[in-house]
Amino acid sequence: MTEWESVIGLEVHAQLLTRTKIFCGCATHFGAAPNTQVCPTCLGLPGALPALNADAVRLAMRAALALECELRETSRFARKNYFYPDLPKGYQISQFDEPLAEGGALEIEVQDVGEATPRTKRVRIQRVHMEEDAGKSVHGEGSDSRVDLNRAGVPLIEIVGEPDLRSAAEAGAYLRAMRDVLVFAGVNDGNLEEGSFRCDANVSIRPRGSTTLGTRVELKNINSFKFVEKAIAVEVRRQIDLTETGGRVTQETRGWDEARGETVAQRSKETAHDYRYFPDPDLPPLALSPALIAEVRARLPELPRAKRARFVSELSLTPYAAEVLTSHPRVAAFFEEAATLHGDPARVGNFVQAEVLRDVTTRGLTASLPVTAKQLVSLLSLVDDGTISGKQAKELYAAVRGTDRDPREVARELGLAQVTDAAALEQICRSVIDKNPKQFEQLKAGKAALYGFFVGQVMKETQGSANPKIVNDVLRRLLEEG
Ligand code: ADP
Ligand code: MG
Ligand code: ZN
Numbered sequence: 416m417t418e419w420e421s422v423i424g425l426e427v428h429a430q431l432l433t434r435t436k437i438f439c440g441c442a443t444h445f446g447a448a449p450n451t452q453v454c455p456t457c458l459g460l461p462g463a464l465p466a467l468n469a470d471a472v473r474l475a476m477r478a479a480l481a482l483e484c485e486l487r488e489t490s491r492f493a494r495k496n497y498f499y500p501d502l503p504k505g506y507q508i509s510q511f512d513e514p515l516a517e518g519g520a521l522e523i524e525v526q527d528v529g530e531a532t533p534r535t536k537r538v539r540i541q542r543v544h545m546e547e548d549a550g551k552s553v554h555g556e557g558s559d560s561r562v563d564l565n566r567a568g569v570p571l572i573e574i575v576g577e578p579d580l581r582s583a584a585e586a587g588a589y590l591r592a593m594r595d596v597l598v599f600a601g602v603n604d605g606n607l608e609e610g611s612f613r614c615d616a617n618v619s620i621r622p623r624g625s626t627t628l629g630t631r632v633e634l635k636n637i638n639s640f641k642f643v644e645k646a647i648a649v650e651v652r653r654q655i656d657l658t659e660t661g662g663r664v665t666q667e668t669r670g671w672d673e674a675r676g677e678t679v680a681q682r683s684k685e686t687a688h689d690y691r692y693f694p695d696p697d698l699p700p701l702a703l704s705p706a707l708i709a710e711v712r713a714r715l716p717e718l719p720r721a722k723r724a725r726f727v728s729e730l731s732l733t734p735y736a737a738e739v740l741t742s743h744p745r746v747a748a749f750f751e752e753a754a755t756l757h758g759d760p761a762r763v764g765n766f767v768q769a770e771v772l773r774d775v776t777t778r779g780l781t782a783s784l785p786v787t788a789k790q791l792v793s794l795l796s797l798v799d800d801g802t803i804s805g806k807q808a809k810e811l812y813a814a815v816r817g818t819d820r821d822p823r824e825v826a827r828e829l830g831l832a833q834v835t836d837a838a839a840l841e842q843i844c845r846s847v848i849d850k851n852p853k854q855f856e857q858l859k860a861g862k863a864a865l866y867g868f869f870v871g872q873v874m875k876e877t878q879g880s881a882n883p884k885i886v887n888d889v890l891r892r893l894l895e896e897g
Pocket of ligand 1: 422423424425426575576577578579617618619628629630631
């Protein structure tokens with residue numbers, strides 16, 4: 416029986432984080448009322464001329480460099496001609512045979528089914544080019560269809576990956592790594608729900624060992640990482656079943672039906688467009704000077720993989736903690752500031768993971784932190800100097816989060832203070848022992864596991880405000896006294 420190998424290549428469309436569109440001054444803000452962010456240029460009215468947004472170029476360059484691509488000194492915009500109601504000009508301005516950048520790579524970390532540990536893999540990037548987005552058709556009741564052109568002319572980059580991926584898991588890892596790189600580079604907000612990060616997956620199969628490519632199917636418009644992985648796995652299965660039962664895969668576009676768990680045919684190659692690309696006569700070639708390229712390269716921020724490696728090697732975090740604390744550039748910056756102020760990265764990292772990240776949405780641009788690094792460090796220092804207990808720190812955190820208040824002051828107001836008075840704690844210890852004579856005898860007889868039981872009872876009596884170290888000392892002394 417033939418053993419099959421799946422071959423996958425992804426095309427990612429990412430919106431560039433500019434205030435205005437790529438060829439006009441209209442706003443790119445998401446969620447505005449339909450057709451309120453439009454002008455003659457993005458409406459495609461006759462005579463209106465495009466003017467290239469310099470910010471979009473810088474961001475696209477940054478993305479290309481972050482993906483280790485070679486930038487072309489001269490690239491060119493081309494018209495991609497097709498008819499669609501959401502495309503008033505009758506063409507989309509894109510780049511074709513002279514794209515902005517080529518020949519890059521993205522490193523992914525993946526652990527596939529049956530693999531004991533994660534492995535790293537370099538996936539080649541074919542090209543990165545700039546283009547404008549189209550508008551959106553909104554289908555209502557019955558035959559009611561409307562067009563919203565707010566998105567028309569929003570700047571995008573398309574990142575075309577080589578068909579180097581060999582499983583759905585690798586494709587998922589690639590998309591996550593791509594999103595992270597673009598978000599850390601400050602190029603994209605990584606928001607799949609709002610459509611600012613989209614992907615098409617090209618999928619084919621071939622007998623293992625073969626070096627030629629099979630006929631590919633393009634899976635379009637799948638708006639979650641989970642669904643992309645599912646759709647690829649199901650499509651690979653479909654192609655194998657079809658081939659093994661004497662059928663042949665045809666080149667076509669398919670969509671994903673989540674309810675049925677199937678990919679469904681949309682458009683075959685016979686009805687595919689001939690886009691008749693040609694250079695846009697309204698736009699001059701895009702020339703990038705070596706000085707500009709050098710400047711953009713010099714300002715490239717630290718990327719997620721490098722940051723993770725540094726958190727492990729310099730701050731001695733575990734790989735898992737490093738991963739969690741770099742889920743978003745703002746989280747990473749917050750953690751690093753707090754770690755520097757405090758001096759013990761592992762301890763700061765633990766508290767950030769356990770408390771702070773609990774209600775932070777790190778996907779999309781919404782990662783705003785509930786406290787400042789200074790507040791966090793001041794809170795932790797109250798634990799360090801014995802003023803409050805670890806449990807009280809959580810209570811204090813809940814009271815401080817979302818405010819700009821000084822934790823020391825809030826702790827005072829809430830009457831949060833650790834019981835460090837050895838005499839008071841001794842009394843509580845004695846009463847706990849009186850209530851549990853049997854257990855105390857067993858402890859004395861050497862059943863050390865009961866030690867934790869007594870500490871726990873004292874903590875309970877004091878609502879977690881006892882200083883555990885002093886409780887330990889007192890218990891030990893009472894035990895010795897018998
Ligand atoms: P188009 O732009 O018309 O979709 P391309 O040749 O530029 O066509 O390919 C686009 C994407 O398809 C790339 O990401 C590439 O890796 C992927 N691809 C091409 N051939 C195959 C194949 N046989 N199997 C899987 N992916 C493929
Ligand atoms: Mg394609
Ligand atoms: Zn406009």
